[in-house]
Amino acid sequence: MVLLRVLPRFLRGLRVLRVGRLVAAKGGVGQRFRHSGFGIPSSLGISSFVLAVFSVCAPLLAQEYFDSIMVAPEPVNTDAFQHGYLEHRVNVSNRSAKRGYQVTLVLPNEARGLGGDHIGAVRRTAVLGPSSDMRLALLQPCFPLVGDNALGVFLDGRYKGTIQHTVSYTRHYRGGPDPPPRILVSRSLNSEVLEDAVNAAVYGPAPTTSTPSTTPPTGRSYRPPTPARKALFALRSETDVVGWSESWLAYSSYDGVVVTSDDMARMPIMIRQALWSYVECGGSLLVMGRFEMPAGSNRVHCEAPRGIEASYVGFGLCRVSGQPSPEKLDTNEILFLKGAWDSTLTPWLRERTRTDANNAFPVVKDVTLPIRTLFSLLLGLAILIGPVNLIVLHRLKRQIWMLWTIPAISVAATLSVVIYAYLSEGVTPTLRLESFTILDQVARRATTLGRAAYYCPMTPRDGLHFSHDTEVSPVGVAQHGAGGSARTMDWTRDQHLDSGWVSARVPAHFVLRKSEPRRERLEVTRAPDGAVVVVNGLGADIAELRLLAPDGYVHGHRQIKAGTLVGLERESSTEPPRPHGRALRQVYEGDWTGRNPNFPLRPNTYIALLEASPFLEKGLNRRAHETTRSLVFGILDEKALQ
Secondary structure (H helix, E strand, O other): OHHHHHHHHHHHHHHHHHHHHHHHHOOHHHHHHHHHOOOOOOOOOHHHHHHHHHHHHHHHHOOEEEOOEEEEEOOOOOOOOOOOOEEEEEEEEEOOOOOOEEEEEEEOOOEOOOOOOEEEEEEEEEEEOOOOEEEEEEEEOOOOOOEOOEEEEEEOOEEEEEEEOOOOOOOOOOOOOOOOOEEEEOOOOOHHHHHHHHHHHHHOOOOOOOOOOOOOOOOOOOOOOOOOOOOOEEEEOOOOHHHOOOOHHHHOOOOEEEEEHHHHHHOOHHHHHHHHHHHHOOOEEEEEOOOOOOOOOOEEEEOOOOOEEEEEEOOEEEEEEOOOOHHHOOHHHHHHHHHHHHHHHHHHHOOOOHHHHHHHOOOOOOOOOOHHHHHHHHHHHHHHHHHHHHHHHHHHOOHHHHHHHHHHHHHHHHHHHHHHHHHHHOOOOEEEEEEEEEEEOOOOEEEEEEEEEEEEOOOOOOOEEEOOOEEEEEEOOOOOOOOOOEEEEEOOOOEEEEEOOOOEOOOEEEEEEEEEEOOOEEEEEEOOOOOEEEEEEOOOOEEEEEEEOOOOEEEEEEEEOOOOEEEOEEEEEEOOOOOOHHHHHHHHHOOOOOOOOOOOOOOOEEEEEEOOOOOOOOOOOOOOEEEEEEEEEEEOOOOOOO
């Protein structure tokens, strides 16, 4: 039976391999190998043929059938990561020509409890019509995912079985020395060469037999980098770039992405847009080879060593090296690239505990327990249920009543504690949300960094809800052996943080990132007398607005209601344009709250302080005590004020 199941998959693998050899004979694969610098000839030899057979057939052997549904997980990097999401992609096919199925995938199939915060289950449900295929993505947040190393499959709500799927048993990095950046390298490049080049630039070249010691640039004696002291973690992609994810969240766990110019040319437009959104949200993209960056209003030139073209794009960095491979880079270029990767990792190395997070971004004034009040209640209960109760019953000569007076007093005391808690805090949760948004009105895109904090007197029954494009990263997690909880989430309709994310009377902190198309805008025109007139179409009231016109004058106004038209007041002096590319990068490296209304401007840009946060979801689907604000850095069309 096993042979009958494996043989058709093996034959399909041979058919795919035959197509690959035909492409190689025409120069497609061979040119790619030669371009990568591996020195592999264009014609496949015996060893290459054997490796190709295993690479093609391994995913096919991993697939399983459940009734008429075929489930085949794709390979995934299981290395520890510090932030963002790890994407698990599963190909699902319905072989039935008449019947549709509701398919639910659960990862892991059976979780194993451990101390500290961890993932209990990640779910996704989809409806698969007759003779249809679908690729489902389950995104794992930055928590340990420990279970039975299997993916659970449900059809129409009924459990059907499991399929083996390698998941990460390694805890994400917390505590100890700061970890090195984590870089995704395309299959067209050699990740080991990149790692060695960065280690040599940071620690100095490794000593040879003729040179007993080598002094690195830091002046210290050479010590070979260990896994804990690596200057870089370069992870080679398991798939070709044409099969990369179309969701920018799949790249959010990487501090840099390295591809070739040929990769960018072959990459489908949706994957390229996902990478661009990753850069806009603070990521770092490096393109090896000749490549022309796309023009954009949110792109600002950045100083770089000779041989590298660098630009600030949104909150991130995009760099192009004329060299085709990492071994061609000199030390100055490598250190410049390493600095950009380090700065991408910087925001994720702060506030490692809940106390740190609440001190930096408090959601309520006082989260301490009312120890004195509770002690007074317990002391009063002890006196009432003991001496007072005995004395009263003794005088009444009804000592037998203790059988019901003691339980009655206990119930009354419990109710008093509940009533006190309700009267002191109520049941309405408290939300604090602050953000900084780059609103590119030319491209109609908004990129937002933000922080959200929740304090709920009672655990929210429905959890938190965010969109599929929002990165939600908890701040301050419980380590192994320090309490914590199993956290579950569902990706079916939205990003539903189901259970374990917010606990009663414990502040929960999150940092948020999002990049998406938006139609909000500030309509700006010039009146016949030359005054600047604006219509507030940002979806919230503006507390303060500053706009830099092409003539160098700053125009401003306070308290602009949503949807209203006002004329701006021109300041008496001009303001020289200041570079804002580095300033936006500093916002990413900072606290993500946008607390500086005096943000540097250039002509045809504005900064608006809003009394709400329209570009981020609140998470809660119920009424809450809200404290929200946001800064919007807007980029206008150059023709708006001509």
